[in-house]
Structure formats: C-alpha cells, structure tokens
Amino acid sequence: MWLCPDVLKSIQNRSILICILMLGAFPWCSAVAQTIDLEFRDSLAFENESNADFENPSETDAAPFEQLIEEGRSHTATQPPVSTVNQQLTGASRSSRAAKFSERVAAVSRLSRPVGGGGxxxxxxxxxxxxxxxxxxxQLGSLRLTPSFDAGLGxxxxxxxxxxxxxxxFYEVDAAVGVVSNWERHELGLELRGSLRAFFNEPDNNQPVVTGRGNVRLDLGDLTTADIDGVYSFSREERSSAENEASTGRTNSVQEIGGRFSLNRQVSLVQLRGGIGVDRAVYGGQMSSSQPRDNTVFDATLRTSFDTGAAFEPYLEGGFLVRKYDQDCNSDPSCFDRTSRGYFVKAGVSVxxxxxxxxxxxxxxxxxxxxDDRLEALQGLIFDGAFVWSPTRRDTVTVSGATSFSGTNISGASGSILYxxxxxxxxxxxxxxxGDVQFGYTYRTYQGVDIVEQEGSGSFGLVWAFSKDAALLSRYTFRAFESSTPNSNYTSSLIEAGLRIRR
Structure with a gap:
C-alpha cells in the first residue's frame, strides 16, 4: 500500500517548491501578524495577571469578526447544496475543480443536521x-441567487x-449559480456548475466537468422531515486508470445520475432515518471492450441514532442494494453477468x-x-466520516475519509473498492x-484481479479579496500516481492563478 521509492523521491524533490513558497510567505505573514491580535475562542479563557506576558483580546478587537457573524447570519443559514463528503473524496480524481474548503465545512455540518432543518x-x-x-x-422574492465566475491561466x-x-x-473557467429559498417552513436548494480546463497544445487532454444538484426539505411536523436529493455530473475518465479504454484521443465520458428520498423522525431519544436511492453510471466514447459497464444501483437504508444529550451520539446503519448492468448476457458463455445483490452494515459515533x-x-x-459464479464477491471493510476542528477563529482543520464501491468490465474482475x-x-x-494546505491519499483495489492503484496529492493555495465582488486566486498542486498496471505510474505538478467574481 506504499508508494514506491522512486515516486517518494519525486514527491520529496518537488515538495521543495511548496516549502519555498511557504518559507517565503512566513516573514511577510509575521509582519502582518504583529499588527493583528489573535482571537481565541471564549472557551479558551485566560485571566489577566500582573506577571502574565499576554493580555486578553479586547472587545473592540473581536468586534469586526462578531459583526460579520451577525450580519451574515441572515444569508448563511441557508446555503446552496454541496456534494457530500463521500462525493467530494471519491469523485475528485476525475474533476478539474477540487472542492472548496468551505464546501467541506458545509458538508460536515449537514452530517449533524438535526430533524427540522438547520445545522x-x-x-x-x-x-x-x-x-x-x-x-x-x-434576492428574487423568496429565493436568493448566488452567481460566481472564475477564470485563470496555468x-x-x-x-x-x-x-x-x-x-x-492551459486556461480554465468555472461558472456556477446557486438558488436557495427563504421560507418559514420547508427548504429548497439548487446549484448548477460547469468548468473547463482547456490545454493550448492538445485539446484531447481537456477536462470538462458539469455538475448539478438539488435538495428539497419538507417539514412534515416538528419532529418529522422528508428530504429529496438529486445529483448529476459529467466528466472524463483519467487516462492512467485501469478502466480507461481509449488508447488515443479523448478518454471516455462518465455521467453519474443519482436521486434519494429519505424520511426522518425523532422518537423520544431516538432519531430514525430511512431512505431509498438510485445511482446510475453511464460511460461513453471509445469502447475497446465488448461488454459495456453502464449500471444502476438501487438501495434501501435505515439509520438509528441515539440522542442522549451528550457530546457523543452513537448510531447504527444498514441497508440492502441491487446492482443491475444494462447488458443482458443471454446465455453467452464469454459474457460475465455482473448483476449483484448485497448489503452493508455500519456503526459509528457523531460528535x-x-x-x-x-x-x-x-x-x-x-x-x-x-x-455469475465465476466472479468473486465484491466485499470489504468500509469506513466514512469527517470532522471539523476550529481551535481559533482564524484556523480550521478538516479530516475526512470515505469508501466507494464501483462496477467494472475488466475481465475476471467483480468491481473495485476505493478508499x-x-x-x-x-x-x-x-x-x-x-491560505490553505491540503494532503490526500487514495487506494483502489480490484476484486478478482491483481490491480491496485494509489495516489498521493498535496496542494497549497492563497486567496486575496481586493474588492467586495472580486478576489485573486493562486494554487500549486502535486500528484503522484502508482499502479500495478505496467507503464501507468506518473507524477505531475500544476500551477494556476486567476480571478474570482461573485455576488
């Protein structure tokens, strides 16, 4: 499960650039810090003493931040829907646009959203x-639109x-519009986003990404809510992936469509959440394999959590699923019937x-x-979760993990598991x-065949808002990919800078 020594050496050498950027920024940041009082949380209280080397921040020091919170409360309580933590982690490899830090915070907040909304x-x-x-x-009546546009070079x-x-x-553009409701009861959220990373020399390497998602929350009572979620995405498969069937030209397109209906009910100290969902994957473009891999997964889940009023809330979750491939083998001995039925169980804790x-x-x-009896069961350990830790008003840390099961048409393989x-x-x-720093790692293993793919990544970015509607963006990203498939390993460095406009 470890990256080979050559890749580790490449990571070490190329990480010098990140260190130079950070070391170069430290002296300037130190000068800025001398003019800014650190604002610790109220929970970290200190008393002024005659022999102390520090003083409590004054009320006026914290006033601008507290004023921002009060002014922003009216329009941040409801936000456009963001992808779940699982979607952000397992779909990032095919997206030219990584999830923003604020999207991760919003996704974690939704994990702990109580019955009746909010959170x-x-x-x-x-x-x-x-x-x-x-x-x-x-503001358009009871709806609020939040448009944004990014453009840059890299x-x-x-x-x-x-x-x-x-x-x-390359040049890159990213446009999005979000819609949220401002109703006393119920809630509506929509977001449509499209981005394109277009290369100057070879258009076949272009990375278009389109996503759309929506959420409707129906307040059926003080302790009962219903949620309807939908998501759509379009992207292109990575050229180094074992799933890629295009040796030349553009890689295959990937479309993912999903929907879910869930019902939430609070019964005394127990919160029940049941739901049914459907997720479909459609692949287009060059197909060297005779067996398509378009498939649909249907699932039903039930989650029980126990709200005892403590900081830690245990939960149990389980469900059943059916994966159906579009192609019917029709007694063809050369065809693998990958239609499957399965289950999952999970226990965890909310904090x-x-x-x-x-x-x-x-x-x-x-x-x-x-x-198909010739194929092994696709099975394994699963884990998921995310935490947001905010030690001070100026610092936030997120740690996340997710597991994803995917279908395949690789001969002899039952599918793949991505951690x-x-x-x-x-x-x-x-x-x-x-500024923000990010580090990530993925491990994909294919059941039934000896194929393992690993990727390590890191990035460092800065954002400077110079007006009420515009900001300058910059980011450096490094990736190292290793696969048991011959001639698939690679490393890449990417530098980009641009302008963001939003209202």
Missing part, C-alpha cells in the same frame, strides 16, 4: 472564505496525467461539541454477491487574505 450555519467557525467578497446573493508538466506526459499551458469540534465517523462491512482520505488546514492571515 448549516456554524457560528464562529472560520470556513476558509475571505470576508470582503463573501457572497450575499441577489501550467503543468504532465497535461495527460499519465506516464510519459508532456508539459502544457458535536459546538463550534469547536463537530463531525462523525463510522466503520462497517459491505458485500455484493454477483450472479480515500484527506486532511485540510485553512488560516486567515487577514480578513481578506486566506
């Missing part, structure tokens, strides 16, 4: 956003993201210690038993200058 606004938590250009939206030493890749420059620490973690087991995790840290140098 999206974590007062006092720094969400990685700059203050001056914080979006307020455009360069990478591996445009193909594959073994033997070539350097190339809610106010704005200081919040999140949940669960561990369990999942199994899919395929109709993904990352850690992110954001710091507010000033109200309009924010």
């Amino acid at each position: 999206n606004a974590d007062e006092g938590i720094f969400d990685g956003e700059t203050v001056q250009d914080r979006p307020v939206g455009i 360069w990478t030493d591996n445009a193909e993201q594959a073994n033997g890749g070539t350097p190339d420059g 809610d210690r106010g704005p200081k620490l919040r999140g949940q973690f669960g561990i369990g087991y999942r199994a899919e038993y395929l109709d 993904a995790g990352d850690a992110r840290y954001a710091h507010q140098f000033t109200q309009n200058l924010v």
Whole structure:
C-alpha cells in the first residue's frame, strides 16, 4: 500500500517548491501578524495577571469578526447544496475543480443536521472564505441567487496525467449559480456548475466537468422531515486508470445520475432515518471492450441514532442494494453477468461539541454477491466520516475519509473498492487574505484481479479579496500516481492563478 521509492523521491524533490513558497510567505505573514491580535475562542479563557506576558483580546478587537457573524447570519443559514463528503473524496480524481474548503465545512455540518432543518450555519467557525467578497446573493422574492465566475491561466508538466506526459499551458473557467429559498417552513436548494480546463497544445487532454444538484426539505411536523436529493455530473475518465479504454484521443465520458428520498423522525431519544436511492453510471466514447459497464444501483437504508444529550451520539446503519448492468448476457458463455445483490452494515459515533469540534465517523462491512459464479464477491471493510476542528477563529482543520464501491468490465474482475482520505488546514492571515494546505491519499483495489492503484496529492493555495465582488486566486498542486498496471505510474505538478467574481 506504499508508494514506491522512486515516486517518494519525486514527491520529496518537488515538495521543495511548496516549502519555498511557504518559507517565503512566513516573514511577510509575521509582519502582518504583529499588527493583528489573535482571537481565541471564549472557551479558551485566560485571566489577566500582573506577571502574565499576554493580555486578553479586547472587545473592540473581536468586534469586526462578531459583526460579520451577525450580519451574515441572515444569508448563511441557508446555503446552496454541496456534494457530500463521500462525493467530494471519491469523485475528485476525475474533476478539474477540487472542492472548496468551505464546501467541506458545509458538508460536515449537514452530517449533524438535526430533524427540522438547520445545522448549516456554524457560528464562529472560520470556513476558509475571505470576508470582503463573501457572497450575499441577489434576492428574487423568496429565493436568493448566488452567481460566481472564475477564470485563470496555468501550467503543468504532465497535461495527460499519465506516464510519459508532456508539459502544457492551459486556461480554465468555472461558472456556477446557486438558488436557495427563504421560507418559514420547508427548504429548497439548487446549484448548477460547469468548468473547463482547456490545454493550448492538445485539446484531447481537456477536462470538462458539469455538475448539478438539488435538495428539497419538507417539514412534515416538528419532529418529522422528508428530504429529496438529486445529483448529476459529467466528466472524463483519467487516462492512467485501469478502466480507461481509449488508447488515443479523448478518454471516455462518465455521467453519474443519482436521486434519494429519505424520511426522518425523532422518537423520544431516538432519531430514525430511512431512505431509498438510485445511482446510475453511464460511460461513453471509445469502447475497446465488448461488454459495456453502464449500471444502476438501487438501495434501501435505515439509520438509528441515539440522542442522549451528550457530546457523543452513537448510531447504527444498514441497508440492502441491487446492482443491475444494462447488458443482458443471454446465455453467452464469454459474457460475465455482473448483476449483484448485497448489503452493508455500519456503526459509528457523531460528535458535536459546538463550534469547536463537530463531525462523525463510522466503520462497517459491505458485500455484493454477483450472479455469475465465476466472479468473486465484491466485499470489504468500509469506513466514512469527517470532522471539523476550529481551535481559533482564524484556523480550521478538516479530516475526512470515505469508501466507494464501483462496477467494472475488466475481465475476471467483480468491481473495485476505493478508499480515500484527506486532511485540510485553512488560516486567515487577514480578513481578506486566506491560505490553505491540503494532503490526500487514495487506494483502489480490484476484486478478482491483481490491480491496485494509489495516489498521493498535496496542494497549497492563497486567496486575496481586493474588492467586495472580486478576489485573486493562486494554487500549486502535486500528484503522484502508482499502479500495478505496467507503464501507468506518473507524477505531475500544476500551477494556476486567476480571478474570482461573485455576488
């Protein structure tokens, strides 16, 4: 499960650039810090003593931040829907746009959202956003629109993201619009986003990504709610993936469509959540295999959590699923019937210690038993969860993990299991200058064949808001990919900078 020595050496050499950037920023940040009083949480109280070397921050020092919270409460309590932590982690490899730090914070907040709504606004938590250009939206009756547009230029030493890749420059655009409701009861949230990373020398390496998601919450009573969620995404498969069937030209397109209906009910100290869902994957483009891999997963789940009023809330979750492939073998002996039925069980704990620490973690087991006796069961350990820790008003840390099961058409393989995790840290140098550091790792194993894929990544970014509607963005990203498939290993460095406009 470890990256080979050559890749580790490459990571070490290329990480020098990140160190130079950070060391170069420290003296300037130190000068800025001398003019800014640190604002610790009220829970970290200190008493002024005659022999102490520090003083409590004054009320006026904290006033700008507290005023921001009060002014922003009216328009941050309801936010456009963001992808779940699982979607952010398991779908990041095919996306040219990584999830923003604030999206991760919002996704973790939703994990602990109580019956009856709320839970999206974590007062006092720094969400990685700059203050001056914080979006307020455009009010249209009882709906609020939050448009945004990013554009920039960049360069990478591996445009193909594959073994033997070539350097190339690119331009990138990212446009999005969110819609949220401002109703006394119920809640509506929609978001549509499209991005394109277009390379100058080779258009076949372009990375288009389109996502759309929506959520409707129906308040059926004080202790009963219903949620309807939908999601759509379009992207292109990575060239180095074992699933990629396009040896030349553009890689295959991947479309994912999903929907879920869930019912939540609070009964005394027990919260029940049951739901049914459907997730469909459609692949297009060049197909070297005779067996398509388009498939649909239907599932039914039930979760029981116990709210005892303590900071730790245990939960149990389980469900059944059916994976159906579009192709019917029709007694063809060369065809693998990968239609499967399975289950999963999981136990975990939610943590809610106010704005200081919040999140949940669960561990369990999942199994899919395929109709074709020649194929092994797709089964293994599962874990997922995410935590947000905010030690001070200017610092926030998120740690996340997720497991994903995917179908395949690789001969002899039942499917693949992806384990993904990352850690992110954001710091507010000033109200309009924010930096973040991210590290991630993924491990994919294929059941029935000897194929293992690993990837390590790291990035460092800065955002400077210079007006109420605009900010400058910059980021450096390094990736190292290793696969048991011959001639698939690669490393890549990417530098990008651009302008963000939002309302």
